[in-house]
Amino acid sequence: MALPQRKTDIGPPHYKQFLPPVIQKNYGKWKYHEVLSHGVMVHVGESGDKLWTVRVASPRLLSTATIREHCDVAEKFCGGFFRYTTRNNVEFLVSDEKQLEPLKKDLTARGFKMGGIGAAITNVVHTQGWVHCHSACTDASGLVKSMMDELMEYFESKTLPNKVRLAVACCVNMCGAVHCSDIAVVAVHTKVPHVKHELFKNMCELPTVIGSCPTRAISPDPANKSVKINAEKCMYCGNCFTVCPPISIKDPERDGVAILVGGKINSLRSNPKFSKLVIPYISNEPPRWPKAVAAIKHIVEVYAANARKHERVGEWIERIGWERFFSLTGIDFTFQCIDDFTFMRDTMRTSSTFKW
Amino acid sequence: MKKYDTPLIDELEKGPWPSFVTEMKKAGKNNEMANDAVGHLEKCYQTKVGYWKHGGIVGVLGYGGGVIGRYSELGDEFPGVAHCHTVRINQTSGFFYTSSALREICDIWDKYGSGLTNMHGSTGDLVLLGTKTDALETIFAEYSSRGWDLGSSGSALRTPNCCVGPGRCEWTNYDTLDLNYALTQEFQDEIHRPMFSYKFKIKMSGCACDCVASIARADMSIIGTWKGHIEINQDEVKNYAKNGMDIKAEIVDMCPTQCISYEGEEFKINNAECSRCMHCITRMTKALKPAGERGATICIGSKAPIVVGSLLSWVIVPFIKVEPPYTELKDLIRKIWEWWDDNAKPRERIGEVIEMKGMRSFLEGIGQSPIPQQIKEPRKDPFMFYTEDDMAAFKAKEAEEKKTGKYKF
Numbered sequence A: 001m002a003l004p005q006r007k008t009d010i011g012p013p014h015y016k017q018f019l020p021p022v023i024q025k026n027y028g029k030w031k032y033h034e035v036l037s038h039g040v041m042v043h044v045g046e047s048g049d050k051l052w053t054v055r056v057a058s059p060r061l062l063s064t065a066t067i068r069e070h071c072d073v074a075e076k077f078c079g080g081f082f083r084y085t086t087r088n089n090v091e092f093l094v095s096d097e098k099q100l101e102p103l104k105k106d107l108t109a110r111g112f113k114m115g116g117i118g119a120a121i122t123n124v125v126h127t128q129g130w131v132h133c134h135s136a137c138t139d140a141s142g143l144v145k146s147m148m149d150e151l152m153e154y155f156e157s158k159t160l161p162n163k164v165r166l167a168v169a170c171c172v173n174m175c176g177a178v179h180c181s182d183i184a185v186v187a188v189h190t191k192v193p194h195v196k197h198e199l200f201k202n203m204c205e206l207p208t209v210i211g212s213c214p215t216r217a218i219s220p221d222p223a224n225k226s227v228k229i230n231a232e233k234c235m236y237c238g239n240c241f242t243v244c245p246p247i248s249i250k251d252p253e254r255d256g257v258a259i260l261v262g263g264k265i266n267s268l269r270s271n272p273k274f275s276k277l278v279i280p281y282i283s284n285e286p287p288r289w290p291k292a293v294a295a296i297k298h299i300v301e302v303y304a305a306n307a308r309k310h311e312r313v314g315e316w317i318e319r320i321g322w323e324r325f326f327s328l329t330g331i332d333f334t335f336q337c338i339d340d341f342t343f344m345r346d347t348m349r350t351s352s353t354f355k356w
Numbered sequence B: 001m002k003k004y005d006t007p008l009i010d011e012l013e014k015g016p017w018p019s020f021v022t023e024m025k026k027a028g029k030n031n032e033m034a035n036d037a038v039g040h041l042e043k044c045y046q047t048k049v050g051y052w053k054h055g056g057i058v059g060v061l062g063y064g065g066g067v068i069g070r071y072s073e074l075g076d077e078f079p080g081v082a083h084c085h086t087v088r089i090n091q092t093s094g095f096f097y098t099s100s101a102l103r104e105i106c107d108i109w110d111k112y113g114s115g116l117t118n119m120h121g122s123t124g125d126l127v128l129l130g131t132k133t134d135a136l137e138t139i140f141a142e143y144s145s146r147g148w149d150l151g152s153s154g155s156a157l158r159t160p161n162c163c164v165g166p167g168r169c170e171w172t173n174y175d176t177l178d179l180n181y182a183l184t185q186e187f188q189d190e191i192h193r194p195m196f197s198y199k200f201k202i203k204m205s206g207c208a209c210d211c212v213a214s215i216a217r218a219d220m221s222i223i224g225t226w227k228g229h230i231e232i233n234q235d236e237v238k239n240y241a242k243n244g245m246d247i248k249a250e251i252v253d254m255c256p257t258q259c260i261s262y263e264g265e266e267f268k269i270n271n272a273e274c275s276r277c278m279h280c281i282t283r284m285t286k287a288l289k290p291a292g293e294r295g296a297t298i299c300i301g302s303k304a305p306i307v308v309g310s311l312l313s314w315v316i317v318p319f320i321k322v323e324p325p326y327t328e329l330k331d332l333i334r335k336i337w338e339w340w341d342d343n344a345k346p347r348e349r350i351g352e353v354i355e356m357k358g359m360r361s362f363l364e365g366i367g368q369s370p371i372p373q374q375i376k377e378p379r380k381d382p383f384m385f386y387t388e389d390d391m392a393a394f395k396a397k398e399a400e401e402k403k404t405g406k407y408k409f
């Protein structure tokens, strides 16, 4: 069978054709919205029209079979219209209130989980991990599944002072807003890479490899027609391995995850912040990563018990101070928590006004 | 089809959160690639290491990006994933879909790919996970003939992405969905044919809530804002109080600029001091809304930590009108690229180049004047550049002062 005529540079289809009639009609004229429950909100237009959104979790990695099930649900209750969110939730859009309860019932019967709206933990932004990425040093999907099984009550309702945004990156490349999350897991290498000298000259470009190292740990090794790596300078960022495959950095015994906290991206009340490192290393423990999961749950619980209403994790920590964060959580303060990279000077304390 | 024993990842089918392993198995039921991906993943879990290899050049004719080459080191053991390339489909603005459109996407993907997807990837594209090299042209013909184009990868303009905006949000200050569409169409060439030193991401949020994390994840962040006041509905304020909101503690005391007063009668905002942080508006959505001139703040340079540390985007244009045909914005984007192109080494993001060359060089390059809104605080060191023009201007001012007898600082 002949292929259809290909077209280039047409860009995406125009979004207007995917907007349900209630949105077409109230486009840009929404008046306010209300969160009705952990999984439902309603937007009210200036016209008085209402649009209910029912949010459902997805594991991000979706089979076409499940996408078709989303389609079935949307066709049954939403005129076929629905959307996905940047955090990989599915949102069913309902303009007829009579459809709302039947929709919720149907979703429950199918085993879909509603939640993630309001002062809750919503779906986790994450990367590809062992499922599909070449530089992964842990599995992101497995970690997310393990974390969210434990934190389900916070997705399904239990109220927190404010939202808690979780993220997982399976290497320091961090595809996703991991570096500005309330609590983030980042997979780390902990060992100087090994260079397969015999492959180097055929597969790598010397200046590119040397140039790829942010700490200048790489220098030429003329005897081997290759490079050598200075262990005192290497911070295991893996950038050299990305530009030169014979440099191998993966190490099943030493690869693990670090935990960072206190980041945010919005400007509500306080400015956007980076997440900061509090736990430097936990071993990779597939399939369930029990220690990493316990650490995250513990931080969530200490935050929930101590923060004021509306405070994000980072705002709470800034108010009480980092020394208090460590004493409240009981997390060990280690050398890794003290910056020894480029911006060290901005993170040291310069007064005696700390707390005991 | 070979059936794999997967005791480790089977653990991840237990528990209440939806399971990606279940999804992989669902796809694997009648798809060789997905089935082998299941076995492949189990192996990773057993050995605690990944087996995917670097990309290499794969793609469709005439495009330089949109497909990411992926191969397994274990091709002999798992032939289904020996090649397992990712196809990025340019998503719709705001991720709105109809079931019929998505069914079509699924049908084609089932025919030529693994039946596995990410809805969506971190950049925004609708990501299809896993197909073979010889299927790529067919897949592209099938999708493009039905109105779907590839997204982006490599050193290109990455597929622009936006928040839900006027589609379903009362806070947006410009039409994010439309701008996203317009920029994507305008820069098709830059999206599909990598021509930059490294990737360039544009993300659009309608307000400071920044639902697409543009401040942290985009080389160019377009964040909606306004120049006018906050409109107050006093009756609704009273309703919030009646319904149990502690307005003093939750709103007045949490306003970062302390510009709100509320004595139980009238809710007042000193708009001149408000920094438009959105806190009060998001908490009292029925009572408060932005009013007056709308537009956006343009920020530049954010990225994740690799190579020299993470950056958040810096304000370069505090306020710009965002209205079709968006000529001013498109011109600005072109000027930004030109400066970046002139100054970057390979694999340098624009934020890193600005750090190297200095914000002055960049601002001059794009024709922006210095203004206090661009900084948190002025520099603390006295080592600065003076150009001949700067000195001439200082001297001219002093000459003027001598003449008039009045200082001008």
Ligand code: SF4
Residues within 6 Å of the ligand: B163, B164, B165, B169, B170, B171, B172, B173, B205, B206, B207, B208, B209, B210, B211, B212
């Ligand atoms: S960024 Fe602002 S305008 Fe856009 S969806 Fe979020 S809250 Fe609404």
Ligand code: SF4
Residues within 6 Å of the ligand: A269, B254, B255, B256, B257, B258, B259, B260, B269, B273, B274, B275, B276, B277, B278, B279, B280, B281
């Ligand atoms: S928007 Fe922010 S700064 Fe302005 S009045 Fe509201 S809380 Fe205060």
